[in-house]
Structures are given as C-alpha cells and as structure tokens.
Amino acid sequence: MTNDVFERGLAIRKDVLGAEFVEKSFAAADDFNRPMQELVTEYCWGAVWGREDLSRKTRSMLNLAMISCLNRPHELKMHVKGALKNGVNRDEIREIFMQVAIYAGIPAGVDSFRIAREAFAEVDSAKG
Amino acid sequence: MTNDVFERGLAIRKDVLGAEFVEKSFAAADDFNRPMQELVTEYCWGAVWGREDLSRKTRSMLNLAMISCLNRPHELKMHVKGALKNGVNRDEIREIFMQVAIYAGIPAGVDSFRIAREAFAEVDSAKG
Amino acid sequence: MTNDVFERGLAIRKDVLGAEFVEKSFAAADDFNRPMQELVTEYCWGAVWGREDLSRKTRSMLNLAMISCLNRPHELKMHVKGALKNGVNRDEIREIFMQVAIYAGIPAGVDSFRIAREAFAEVDSAKG
Amino acid sequence: MTNDVFERGLAIRKDVLGAEFVEKSFAAADDFNRPMQELVTEYCWGAVWGREDLSRKTRSMLNLAMISCLNRPHELKMHVKGALKNGVNRDEIREIFMQVAIYAGIPAGVDSFRIAREAFAEVDSAKG
Amino acid sequence: MTNDVFERGLAIRKDVLGAEFVEKSFAAADDFNRPMQELVTEYCWGAVWGREDLSRKTRSMLNLAMISCLNRPHELKMHVKGALKNGVNRDEIREIFMQVAIYAGIPAGVDSFRIAREAFAEVDSAKG
Amino acid sequence: MTNDVFERGLAIRKDVLGAEFVEKSFAAADDFNRPMQELVTEYCWGAVWGREDLSRKTRSMLNLAMISCLNRPHELKMHVKGALKNGVNRDEIREIFMQVAIYAGIPAGVDSFRIAREAFAEVDSAKG
Numbered sequence: 001m002t003n004d005v006f007e008r009g010l011a012i013r014k015d016v017l018g019a020e021f022v023e024k025s026f027a028a029a030d031d032f033n034r035p036m037q038e039l040v041t042e043y044c045w046g047a048v049w050g051r052e053d054l055s056r057k058t059r060s061m062l063n064l065a066m067i068s069c070l071n072r073p074h075e076l077k078m079h080v081k082g083a084l085k086n087g088v089n090r091d092e093i094r095e096i097f098m099q100v101a102i103y104a105g106i107p108a109g110v111d112s113f114r115i116a117r118e119a120f121a122e123v124d125s126a127k128g
Numbered sequence: 129m130t131n132d133v134f135e136r137g138l139a140i141r142k143d144v145l146g147a148e149f150v151e152k153s154f155a156a157a158d159d160f161n162r163p164m165q166e167l168v169t170e171y172c173w174g175a176v177w178g179r180e181d182l183s184r185k186t187r188s189m190l191n192l193a194m195i196s197c198l199n200r201p202h203e204l205k206m207h208v209k210g211a212l213k214n215g216v217n218r219d220e221i222r223e224i225f226m227q228v229a230i231y232a233g234i235p236a237g238v239d240s241f242r243i244a245r246e247a248f249a250e251v252d253s254a255k256g
Numbered sequence: 257m258t259n260d261v262f263e264r265g266l267a268i269r270k271d272v273l274g275a276e277f278v279e280k281s282f283a284a285a286d287d288f289n290r291p292m293q294e295l296v297t298e299y300c301w302g303a304v305w306g307r308e309d310l311s312r313k314t315r316s317m318l319n320l321a322m323i324s325c326l327n328r329p330h331e332l333k334m335h336v337k338g339a340l341k342n343g344v345n346r347d348e349i350r351e352i353f354m355q356v357a358i359y360a361g362i363p364a365g366v367d368s369f370r371i372a373r374e375a376f377a378e379v380d381s382a383k384g
Numbered sequence: 385m386t387n388d389v390f391e392r393g394l395a396i397r398k399d400v401l402g403a404e405f406v407e408k409s410f411a412a413a414d415d416f417n418r419p420m421q422e423l424v425t426e427y428c429w430g431a432v433w434g435r436e437d438l439s440r441k442t443r444s445m446l447n448l449a450m451i452s453c454l455n456r457p458h459e460l461k462m463h464v465k466g467a468l469k470n471g472v473n474r475d476e477i478r479e480i481f482m483q484v485a486i487y488a489g490i491p492a493g494v495d496s497f498r499i500a501r502e503a504f505a506e507v508d509s510a511k512g
Numbered sequence: 513m514t515n516d517v518f519e520r521g522l523a524i525r526k527d528v529l530g531a532e533f534v535e536k537s538f539a540a541a542d543d544f545n546r547p548m549q550e551l552v553t554e555y556c557w558g559a560v561w562g563r564e565d566l567s568r569k570t571r572s573m574l575n576l577a578m579i580s581c582l583n584r585p586h587e588l589k590m591h592v593k594g595a596l597k598n599g600v601n602r603d604e605i606r607e608i609f610m611q612v613a614i615y616a617g618i619p620a621g622v623d624s625f626r627i628a629r630e631a632f633a634e635v636d637s638a639k640g
Numbered sequence: 641m642t643n644d645v646f647e648r649g650l651a652i653r654k655d656v657l658g659a660e661f662v663e664k665s666f667a668a669a670d671d672f673n674r675p676m677q678e679l680v681t682e683y684c685w686g687a688v689w690g691r692e693d694l695s696r697k698t699r700s701m702l703n704l705a706m707i708s709c710l711n712r713p714h715e716l717k718m719h720v721k722g723a724l725k726n727g728v729n730r731d732e733i734r735e736i737f738m739q740v741a742i743y744a745g746i747p748a749g750v751d752s753f754r755i756a757r758e759a760f761a762e763v764d765s766a767k768g
C-alpha cells in the first residue's frame with residue numbers, strides 16, 4: 001500500500017506525532033496490526049488530515065475536544081502532545097477542556113485536565 | 129439570578145442563537161425549566177463562552193465536533209446555525225464533519241452531514 | 257417462560273408502565289420480539305426491579321439519570337411517566353435533569369428537559 | 385477520486401444498500417457532501433468491506449451490533465435491510481439484538497427491536 | 513472568584529470529597545487548571561449540589577449511576593467514597609450497580625463493581 | 641439461585657472464560673457482589689448465550705465489536721481470550737477491529753488493537 005495519499009499521510013503523521021514514534025510503530029507491526037497501521041496512515045492522516053480548508057492547528061483543537069468526548073485516554077495524551085507541536089498553546093488547551101466540561105460533563109473535563117497535565121510533564125521532562 | 133456573568137452569558141447566547149429564540153425560551157419557561165434556562169445562560173454562555181483565549185468561531189467549531197460525538201441532533205442543528213453566524217463557513221463545516229467521521233466513526237459523520245444540510249436548507253429558506 | 261421471577265416482573269412492570277401498555281406489548285408480540293419481551297420482563301423487572309434494598313421511587317430516579325446519559329429518548333419519556341407514578345414529583349425531576357446537565361453535559365440536560373415537558377403534557381392531557 | 389479501491393467499494397455498497405439508493409446519493413451530492421460520499425465509498429466500503437477474511441454476512445452482523453451500541457437509528461435501519469440482503473435472517477437479527485440488550489443495556493435493545501420491526505415492515509411492504 | 517455560590521460549593525465539596533483532598537487540589541493548581549477548579553467548585557458543587565429538593569444522599573446515588581454510564585473510573589471511585597460519607601450504604605451501592613448492569617449493560621456493571629470494591633478496600637484500610 | 645438456566649449459564653461461562661477464573665470469582669464473592677455474579681451467570685450466560693440460533697463463535701465476534709464500542713478494556717481483554725477459545729482466529733479479530741475503526745472511529749480501533757495484542761501475549765506466554 002504505497003500511493004500518494006499514503007505517502008502524504010505518512011509525512012503528516014510523522015510531523016504531528018513524531019517521526020521516531022511512527023517509524024517504531026511500523027517496525028513493530030506484524031501481520032496482525034500492519035493493515036491497521038496502513039489504514040490509519042492512509043485514511044486518517046492522508047485522506048482527512050491531508051485535506052485543505054482547515055489548518056493543522058484547528059484539526060488538533062477539534063481532536064482534543066472529540067477524543068475527550070470519546071473517552072480514549074491513550075489517544076488523548078498523544079494528541080495533546082501533537083497539539084503543542086501544531087501550535088496550540090497551553091492556555092488554549094485549558095479553554096478547550098473547560099468547554100468539554102460544559103458540553104460533555106464535569107467528569108470528562110476533569111479526566112482531560114489530568115491527562116493534559118501528564119502530557120505536559122512528559123514534554124517538559126523530555127526537554128530536560 | 130442576575131449578575132454580571134449571567135448578563136454576559138445572555139448577550140452572547142442571543143448573539144449566537146438569535147435574540148428572538150432566547151427571549152422566547154425565557155418567556156415560555158415555567159417553574160420546571162426556568163432554573164435550567166438560568167443555569168445554561170450563566171454557566172455555559174457566561175462562565176465559559178464568555179472567557180477569552182478562544183474566539184467565538186473556534187468555540188463554534190469545537191461545539192460542532194463535540195455535539196456530533198455526543199449524538200445530540202437537536203442541539204447540533206442549532207449549533208450549525210450558530211456556527212454560520214460566528215463565521216464558520218460551509219467548507220469548514222464539511223471538513224469538521226469529515227474529521228468526525230474518522231474519529232467518531234462513519235455513522236456519526238453521516239448523521240452530522242444530514243443534519244447540517246437540514247440546517248442549511250432552513251437558513252437558506254429563511255433568507256428567502 | 258413462566259416462573260416466579262417472571263410473574264413478579266410482570267406485576268411490577270404493569271404497576272410502573274401501566275397494565276394496558278404492557279398487555280398491548282405482549283399481545284402485539286410475534287416470534288421476532290416475544291423472547292425479548294420475556295427477557296425484559298423477567299430479567300429487568302423481575303430480577304432487578306423486584307429486589308429489595310431500594311425503593312421503586314429511588315429506582316425511578318436512577319433510571320431518569322441513567323437513560324438521559326444513555327441518550328435514549330423513547331425510553332426516557334416512558335420512564336418520566338413511570339417516575340411520576342412511583343412518586344417522583346416534578347421538582348425532583350427538574351433537579352435530576354439539572355444534575356444530568358452538569359455531569360453528562362448541557363446537551364444531555366437540554367434534551368432531557370424537553371422530553372420531560374413532552375411527557376408532562378401527555379400526562380396532563382390524558383387526565384383531561 | 386476513481387481508483388480500484390473506490391470502484392470495489394462502489395460495487396459492494398450498491399450490492400448491500402441497493403444500487404438505486406447509492407446512485408441517488410451521488411446524484412444528490414453537492415460540493416458540501418460529495419467529498420464525504422467519496423470518503424465513505426472508498427474507505428468504508430472499499431478498504432474495509434472489500435477485505436477478505438470475513439464474509440459479508442458476518443460484517444453485517446457486526447454492524448448491527450455496533451450501530452445499536454453507537455445509537456444511530458437512521459444508519460441502523462439501513463443496515464438491518466442490508467443484513468437481510470447479506471443473508472442474515474430475522475431469527476439471527478433477534479439474537480443479535482438480545483445480545484445487545486445484555487451487553488449495551490435494555491434501552492439499547494428495546495430501541496433496536498423497534499427499528500428492526502420498522503425495517504421489516506418497509507421491506508415487506510416494498511415486496512407487495 | 514469568591515462569591516456566595518462559590519463559598520457554598522467549596523463547603524459542600526469539602527464535606528463530600530474530604531477537606532484535605534479539596535485543599536490539596538487548590539494548593540496544587542496552577543494557571544492551567546485553577547480556572548477549572550473554580551468552575552467545578554462554583555457550578556457543580558455550588559449551583560447544583562447546593563440546591564434543595566434533593567438530599568445529598570440522593571444526589572450521590574444519582575452520581576454513581578451516571579458516572580458508571582459515562583465510564584469514568586477515576587471519578588467513579590471518588591464518588592463511591594463520597595456516597596458512603598453521604599449515607600449510602602454498601603447494600604444500596606450494590607443495588608445501584610446491578611441496576612446499571614441492566615440499563616447500561618453487563619460490562620458497565622462489572623466495571624463498577626470492581627471499582628466499588630477497590631474504593632471499599634481503600635476506605636477500610638484508611639480506617640485501620 | 642440454582643435453576644436450569646443458571647446451571648446452563650455456569651457451564652457456558654466456564655467453557656468460554658475458563659473454569660478456574662469462574663470458580664475463583666465465585667469463591668472470592670462476598671455479600672456485596674455475589675448477587676451480581678449470579679445475575680451475570682444466569683441472565684447473560686444462561687438466558688442469552690445459552691440460546692440457539694447463533695453459534696458461540698458468532699456471539700464472541702459480536703462481543704468483540706460491541707465491547708470495543710462500549711469502551712470497556714478489562715472486559716474486552718477477557719473476551720478476546722474467550723473468542724480465541726470459541727474458534728475466532730487472529731486474522732478474524734484483526735478484521736473485526738478494523739471494522740470497529742471505521743464504524744466507531746480510529747481511537748476505538750487503535751485501543752482495541754493494543755488490547756488484543758496484550759491478550760495474545762498473555763495467551764502465548766501462558767502456553768509457554
């Protein structure tokens with residue numbers, strides 16, 4: 001599965017989640033999960049993130065709001081880090097998660113704040 | 129319940145959802161739902177929408193994504209119309225709901241597109 | 257499927273949802289949905305509603321909160337009417353749905369208030 | 385967007401949902417929802433439904449279970465009809481929705497039974 | 513943000529979740545999450561928990577049911593402990609989670625029982 | 641609570657989840673969770689899994705799809721192992737979770753793949 005959309009998706013995915021993480025994911029893939037890695041890269045990162053009309057910063061903001069509502073902590077932490085790379089600052093992340101608290105409920109908001117603080121701590125500690 | 133946060137919320141709510149709609153909601157309220165109308169106005173529209181650090185346009189975009197995930201068609205249609213007022217254009221709404229389709233699943237995306245088209249038709253027909 | 261638990265469930269279900277409604281449901285059942293009618297009656301109404309340690313009033317209050325979160329409007333309207341029969345008054349229903357608005361988010365709260373008002377209108381009109 | 389995966393998806397989508405319905409969807413598409421129609425056709429129907437290792441009958445069964453849990457009545461009705469075309473019989477649909485009732489809760493089960501009966505009635509009436 | 517509703521909320525929150533926990537939360541707050549701490553205290557604990565018409569015991573019972581449905585284990589454990597403080601006994605908690613199992617599905621029920629047992633163990637061990 | 645349906649459920653539950661696990665669950669049960677253990681065994685495993693018209697393999701496949709959508713990782717891991725016992729192979733599990741990714745969204749799919757790999761690793765290591 002190598003085509004233009006896949007290649008565009010691979011480049012964007014590396015930009016947002018980090019080249020090392022993405023390369024490790026493909027290297028660790030086996031027959032069980034390789035088709036999933038390819039699907040995610042081509043369709044999610046190529047066919048949708050690769051579209052114009054919304055900036056990467058806006059797409060990251062939407063993802064933080066959605067993944068909070070969908071209640072997926074592993075993915076949320078990864079996308080908090082990706083959002084920082086895409087230029088969403090910590091004040092904006094606070095505002096997004098306060099809006100989550102209103103629309104998806106206080107427990108969704110509280111969980112998202114805790115995960116964001118974990119993500120920030122990991123980012124700060126990686127920077128030394 | 130009249131205080132600064134409530135008043136700020138009332139003004140923003142009227143801007144986004146339309147003054148006529150909001151006034152009708154309060155006029156139609158009885159002892160059963162008046163406390164809810166007041167809570168929504170103060171807490172949602174005053175204490176959160178009234179905060180700085182995110183533009184109204186961005187808040188509308190987040191709402192479209194979240195309310196799609198939360199699967200609330202009545203609220204979604206109202207916020208599609210509010211988003212148009214806040215400067216989100218139809219191309220951007222398409223992009224938001226395609227991103228919903230990827231992150232919350234195809235049925236969430238398909239439902240949101242159908243509701244958006246209903247909202248657009250109502251807006252276009254109101255304009256004559 | 258007639259046994260003690262089923263019979264107890266049938267009696268409670270008739271008390272809460274109305275004997276006429278329940279009898280009509282069984283009369284209208286065919287090979288497709290009769291096993292489901294029986295499962296619901298025995299398992300939901302007999303094995304759980306039939307337990308002691310919580311009053312029917314409390315069980316109705318829990319149901320209003322849960323079915324709002326689960327986003328099932330048909331079932332919610334039926335259980336609003338059932339709650340009134342079980343002694344939950346309209347002020348208490350308002351409080352439950354305001355708590356829903358905080359914990360499950362504003363759209364869940366707004367939808368539940370709208371459905372409650374529809375249920376009240378139907379109950380009031382049936383009384384003449 | 386014409387490529388092998390899209391073409392394969394288009395053929396499967398027509399088989400399962402009906403050629404007339406799919407052609408009407410594309411004919412009615414405008415700049416707003418055409419990209420979504422293309423994404424769904426290529427990604428959902430081509431890249432996933434087009435994969436081997438699961439029969440169409442099994443994929444339909446999974447969809448009924450999932451779309452019940454996801455609480456999307458429009459999509460569920462369409463996929464009940466699609467499941468009948470893919471060889472899932474009414475007894476099997478009953479079993480799927482009873483399992484939904486246990487794992488996703490009684491309200492999810494009850495809603496799914498009601499929608500299935502509506503779908504059956506429409507199918508039976510179309511047959512004359 | 514000090515006003516009557518906030519102060520009432522702060523007192524209730526300390527009563528239910530423990531003064532030490534709440535004070536530690538505020539002491540640990542920074543510019544990122546302080547606004548969220550304030551929002552939760554004022555609106556959730558002041559504007560809603562502070563209302564009359566439902567006892568704290570009933571509000572705790574509703575929360576256990578809702579937070580189980582919303583699938584938020586951290587918040588659920590905290591509210592199991594809060595419920596014990598508000599006079600909900602362990603038999604009643606069992607009944608609530610059996611009703612969750614019926615309405616939100618077996619996996620929701622099983623998860624909630626596991627979390628309750630963890631909360632009980634922590635409470636028992638804190639007592640020595 | 642010993643009756644035919646309970647006994648049938650107990651046997652099926654032991655077949656699918658392992659006799660040792662089920663016996664340990666009952667042995668560890670106390671007054672708090674024994675009624676839940678009994679309810680699950682009789683209704684979930686006896687009254688539904690014990691029905692004909694769907695094979696155990698098909699029921700396991702439905703469960704993997706549903707429990708992914710319902711976002712319950714503990715239960716999902718247990719049912720991945722149960723599915724292997726019921727004859728669902730790893731290629732089929734991959735296909736189920738790719739279909740989850742499309743219908744319930746990428747984060748649901750990614751989480752399910754990660755949990756499946758953990759389950760496979762535990763199964764492989766138990767085999768030595």
